[in-house]
Amino acid sequence: MSAGKTGHAAPFAFPGYRPLDHxxxxxxxxxxxxxxxxxxxxxxxxxxxxxxGGIELNPFMAGIVTHPALHLVIKAAILLIIFPVSLIAEQRVKGSGAFFYCVLILLYIAVILNNLLFIVPRIAM
Known part of the structure; x- marks a missing residue:
């Protein structure tokens, strides 16, 4: 029995929830x-x-983004929170963890595209 094969339980299991496969x-x-x-x-x-010369449009992040290291720490902390939440969600409802990520990924694609819409025209001048 190989632990690396699909269908075998992975070590990520929270008490009271079904284990996830690799x-x-x-x-x-x-x-x-x-x-x-x-x-x-x-x-x-x-x-x-x-x-x-632009500004941060998110009022919750306006004070944070002026300090790049703090901005990075905040985003890293968010990732550290998202990971176990998505694993627990996936254990409770199959597919929900992936759905959770897909929503966040689409949101951040929109954020980055918005940022690029500001940057690119100013660089092209």
Missing amino acids: ETVRRIVELLLVLGTLFLLDIITTQIILRM
Whole structure:
């Protein structure tokens, strides 16, 4: 019996919930990496906008984005919260963890596109 085969329980199991198979955990980790990459792109594009004289439109983040290291720490903390939440959601309702990530990924794609719509025309001038 191989622990690496699809269908075998992965070590990510919270008490009271069904264990997840390795394939599901792998997919959730991959989605976490995609979201983390989008978070990093958001931080970078936001910093570019601020240096170009733009402003942060999210009032909750306005004071945070002026400090890039703090911005990075906040986004990393959010990822550290999202990961166990998505695993628990997936254990409770199959597919919900992936759905959760897909919603967040689409949201951050929109954020990055919005940032690029600010940056690109100013660079092209």
